[in-house]
Every structure is written in C-alpha cells, then in structure tokens.
Amino acid sequence: MPLLTNVPKIKFKPVREVVYEYLRDAIVGGHLMPGTQFTDSQIAGEFHVSRTPVREAVQKLEAEGLIKRTPMKGNVVTGLSPLELVQIFAIRKALESEAVQYAAFLRTHQDLEAMRSALDEAQQVFRTLPEEQCQEAYIPLAARFNRALFDAAHSSRLTDLIWIHRELLDRYRLLRAVASRRPIESLQIREQLYSLIEAQDSEAAGALWARHIDGSYRIWTKFAHIPEGAARYLAEPPA
Amino acid sequence: MPLLTNVPKIKFKPVREVVYEYLRDAIVGGHLMPGTQFTDSQIAGEFHVSRTPVREAVQKLEAEGLIKRTPMKGNVVTGLSPLELVQIFAIRKALESEAVQYAAFLRTHQDLEAMRSALDEAQQVFRTLPEEQCQEAYIPLAARFNRALFDAAHSSRLTDLIWIHRELLDRYRLLRAVASRRPIESLQIREQLYSLIEAQDSEAAGALWARHIDGSYRIWTKFAHIPEGAARYLAEPPA
DNA sequence: AAGTGGTCTAGACCACTGT
DNA sequence: CAGTGGTCTAGACCACTTC
DSSP, X not given: OOSOSSOOOOOOOOXXXXXXXXXXXXXXXXXXXXXXXXXXXXXXHHXXXXXXXXXXXXXXXXXXXXXXXXXXXXXXXXXXXXXXXXXXXXXXXXXXXXXXXXXXXXOOHHHHHHHHHHHHHHHHHHHHSOHHHHHHHHHHHHHHHHHHHHHTTOOHHHHHHHHHHHXXXXXXXXXXXXXXXSHHHHHHHHHHHHHHHHTTOHHHHHHHHHHHHHHHHHHHHHHHTOOHHHHHHHHSOOO | OOSOSSOOOOOOOOHHHHHHHHHHHHHHTTSSOTTOEEOHHHHHHHXXXXXXXXXXXXXXXXXXXXXXXXXXXXXXXXXXXXXXXXXXXXXXXXXXXXXXHHHHHHOOHHHHHHHHHHHHHHHHHHHHSOHHHHHHHHHHHHHHHHHHHHHTXXXXXXXXXXXXXXXXXXXXXXXXXXXXXXXXXXXXXXXXXXXXXXXXXXXXXXXXXXXXXXXXXXXXXXXXXXXXXXXXXHHSOOO
C-alpha cells in the first residue's frame, strides 16, 4: 500500500519546454520588453543547448503571438498596438461570454464550491484588512475565481483559447490595473455572477460578463490614454 | 523595364512547411481518417527528409488540434467527439459573430465589392444552372464570400482563429453538408448580411450570423444523428 | 566576399515499452 | 534487454544581408 496516492508522475522535461516556459514567463512577466531582439543562437548559447530545441520553443511562441520572426532579422518580442489590444479585448469578450454561458449550463457542485471558496476568502480579506492591502490580497483570489469559472465550462478548447488571450494582456498588467482600480466592485460582480451560475441562468450570466469586459475595457482605455479612434470599436460596444 | 510587375517572389519553402501543408490537407481533405496512426520517422522516410522538420510540422499540427501526440505511441489523427464538435460550433459562433460585427464597422469599399462579386456570381449560377449543379457550383462561391466577409473585420487575430476552427470542421465536410442542403436559403442569408454590413448595422449583422450558425448546427445534428444529450447546449441556444 | 541567420541531416542518446 | 519512439547535438549548407 503506497503512502501517497496521485503522486504526479515526475516528468522528464524536454529542453524545448524549459526554454519555452522561461521565455514565455520573461515576456509575460515584463522582463523582456516589447521590441527586444534576439536570435535562436543567442538563447541556445545562454542555455548551453543546441539550436534545435530553441527553434521549436521560438516557433511555439510565434504561434501564440508573443514574438515575431522575421527572416534574416532575428526574433523580436511583439509589442501590441492599440488596435491589437482592442481586438484582443473583443476576442476575450466573445470567448469568455460564451464560456460563462456554458459554465452556467454545465457547472457541477465542485465547480460551485471552487468559486465559492475564492469568493469567501475575498470577502474575508475585505472585512479584515485595511484598504491598501486589500488590492494586493484580492488579485490572486480573483484569478482563482476566474480559473474556477472558466473550468466550469468543461471545454478545454475554449478555456485554452481564453487563457492564451488573457496572457497576451497580462504582459501589460492591464487586467491587474483594472482589478486593482475598484476591487470591491469587481468582487460584487463576481458575487452576482456566482448567483446566476448557481441558478443556471446562462443568458444573464453571459450578458453580465460581457458588460464586465466592456467595463474593464473602458477603465483601461482611460488608464492607458488610448486614442479615441482605436477605442471606439469597443468603448461603445456594438451589441 | 520589367515585363511583369508584382511577380510574387519565389519563396524557398522550408521542408517543415511542405510536410505541414501536405499532412494538413490530407487530414482536412479526409484522406487521413481520424484514428490513423503514424510516427515521425515514417513520414520522414516517405518524404526522404530527416526527422527534425517533420517533428516541427507535427508539433504545429498538434497545436492546432488536428493530431494528438502520445509519448511512446506515435501520432494519431484526432477524431472529434460529438461534445467537441458542439464546443467548436460554440467557439465559431462566438468568434464569427464578433467578426461580423467588426466587419460591419470597418468594411471598406473593396471589402464590399469582394462580397458583392461572390454574391453576383452565385445569383448567376442559380439563374442559369439546373438545380443539381447549383450546389456544386455554389459551394466555392460561398467560401469566397465568407473569406471576404471575415477579411472585412481587418483583424488577423480574429480571422486566423476563425479559419482554424472552420478547418477542424471541414474535415467532416460538415459545412459542405449544411451548405448543400439549402443553397438558396444560404444565399439569401448572405444577401441580407451584405445589406446589413453595407448599412453598417453591426448589431443586426452579428445577430443574423449567430442565428445562421445556430441554424447550421441544427441541420447538422439531424444530418449526423447526434445524440440529444450532446446536442442540447446549442440546439436550444442559451442566448 | 564575408558574415549572419535559418534550416536540414545524420546520428547519438535516452526514456519508456513489451517480451 | 532489445526495440521503438522522442529528443538533442554538432555541424553542414544555403539564402540573404552588408560591406
């Protein structure tokens, strides 16, 4: 009888994944700024590995849109233009609202519990901590709620796409900026959403989340001083 | 003075792309059936190339969800379960409705012309050809219209995602089956859509397309004898 | 013409499978 | 413990850039 069950199998991590994750975290975490140029050989040299696995890692990053490869010029960390940011918000809105509708249909009791526990801890935070510390403590809890929320859709295709697009924005700490603006409102929205999902009212849940994203977008455009021209597509949402 | 202008530069095509495109077309075109197993070495042998570029092609196919790689078991062409098909329809609905809304905002005169010409040719087809031949002739024209439609959104991120998900379904000739069921209705919807986009009524255009996708889905579930349980998420669309 | 970046080959190596 | 599949290395090669 083994002492532990469900011990995660110790995986041999391919070099390409180590490199991929390192670069990805560096870009998303803001250490590699947009515009930074580098070549496969450089990376290979610094990791003391050959270029083949680096190539593969870089190809994956390119497919996800985090870097751009231009022939004979090397790789460059992509900066997102205002227009692209708008487009990503639009994609998020479409995908996340759909996922929320699914979540309301398909949520299990485990899903509800996972969301509930994140909300309870957040409520606890706001009751006990002074306002300045709330923001810092709330952010990871909101992230946990979101994770549970999208998992409740039980569609890995949908959730994978959602997280890829969230990460594109993470790089700019946009979501963080938005969340920390009005943490209490953010929590209230999630409480409402929880009720709707518990009640399986998928239509209202999807609509609430769509409005929430429009709201985030509006806050962020002010925060980042986005030119009006680029902003209009979502700032006055068409639907 | 050169004889021709805008001659497309003859590109050296990397082996990985040749392999990628070949496999992709074979899978999407139905020649490689779901469940078919193969290894990198096999492919490399048949193309008389080394395994590295094949690996890269296969990784790309995996990222797009066309094949699955399981350690020590080789690669296998993915079959899509009924649930996955439903999920892909849901993703399509979310992305394509969003794109249509964008298209209504951002369409240029060139975009309108491209759509118009596909529609005109289709009208011509229905006026001149007997009904049986219409279906065959209409399908590529509908595809051309769709291409112009999504291009009008001027968001490569959005359109790339859309085509990837359409291709996942192409494999089963689902869209073809749906389109050829009622080609005239299909054309009428596109004519309506064209008017709405020309009038920049993005709300109505998005809603029309969302309904169209729900409709396609319903036709297809009948056509493919999908079990009710899996069908319900979209057959009675939540929104 | 030299240099750089990108790609491919051949083969070694290692992890896992099944006898 | 041989066999197979998956990964990596080292280096050759070629396309393109720059001097």
